[in-house]
Amino acid sequence: MTGRPLAVRQGPAPALAALAVAAVFCVAAAPAPARPAAAKGASSPAFRIPAAQRTTMKNGLQLLVLEQHAVPLVQMQLLVRSGSVSDPAGQDGVADMLARLLKRGTPGRTAAQFVEQVEFLGGTLDAEAGLERTRVAGEFAARDFEAGLALMAEMVQSPALRDDEFEKERGLVLADLEASLDEPERLASRAFDGWLFDGHPYGRPVEGTQRSVAGMKRSDVVAFHQAHFSPGNAVLALVGDVEVRKARQAAERLFGPWKKRSAAGSRPAAPVPVRGRRVLLIDKRDATQSQIRFGNLGVRRADPDLVPLTVVNTVLGSGFTSWLVDEIRVKRGLTYSIRSSIQPRRAAGSYLVSTFSKNATVVETIRRSIELMGRMRSGGLGEADLDKGRNYVSGLYPLRIESPESLAAEILDVEFYGLAPDHINRYQSDIRAVGLQAARAAALRYVPVDDLAIVVVGPAEELRGPLEELGPVTVRKAASIISGEP
16 A cells, blocks of 8 residues: 555564464465466466455444464454545645554553553554555454454544644654655655646645645544544454454454444546656755656556556566666666556556666666667567566565465455455466567556656756756756645
């Protein structure tokens, strides 16, 4: 999910945490039935995850339970189907503020007491808001599962949202926004979303702006909680060393009293892609090298095209042996780091290239990268590269979901985005079945060349002229990216 990382964690004993790494494959290594291979290199997946057991509670809460008994830990994640795209007009950052405050006490516990109880149990419990959803996640020893789930239920259903904690968190957010002015990489990523999704909810900064946060009231956060935190707008996933029967009983006891009510919708309309090339130059006069972002709209998370596009992207710019790394970093020495990435969402995602370069080579870096993207679009992908991409993605997938935390997140992704019920088990074979024709078609459709939103953070006096070769240039002060002022 998009948003700030889970930052405040009260961790379990290191030995337990280390054991979690191998949990999934100790119990889920049964081979899947063979599937027909549709392309060279296709084969059956190397592992199979049992289906999560589903229950719909009387109040509408969806419960998903997956037993994994190799390690005595239980991962619990509650997904609320509302994030910053649901922030009311002029109140950017409200969903994020609520997520920050969820762990800052309940009516029966102060913030310090809540943290102390989590630490006493040796668990983790935190919350984060993203663009489209809010996630509350925790992990506890199996013996403390019900105590940990009780704390989660308490923070979700009845957070205190105290005035003093609200003011404290608001001050921290404002300080963090100010500090971001000295972080060009962060400025560039924030500016790119606003430049690409101009006027669309996907362009809103999750943490808000200086203007919106300064004007935020505690009552705004309370109203967001009442409007969006309801059992019918949530899914609870429990993965680990707990029996389905016990998990259901605990969930019914702790989340059953959660009052059923309708929740405000949060599915945005599809954004409009950029036509032509437009450049946003963020003036940072003291920069000796510039941050660069460019791209356009990408694929929806549930679109079948995401599978071949993932293979295409791996070849183009994901991984140390990609075309972009080989040409831009290794051969030309224009940067130390460059990558292309897919950021899929419900309505549409983005496809972008992220890098940096010396000011004198910014335009060359962008042009050479676009040339490689053009090569991919025009059918330059061959069987050898395709094999390498397929093998890399399919081989990496089990490692991506090997921990209970990652597996719970993947299960919730399937639920949230409406993916096929067997998505996890068929993903490797789907990747291996990507043929050259499908890969080239995905590249032609989604890898942008002529239509690009471009963002550069660097000295405007030095870069404006050269960047005009790429398209019309808009210059903005760095402070405007965080201020929220027009």
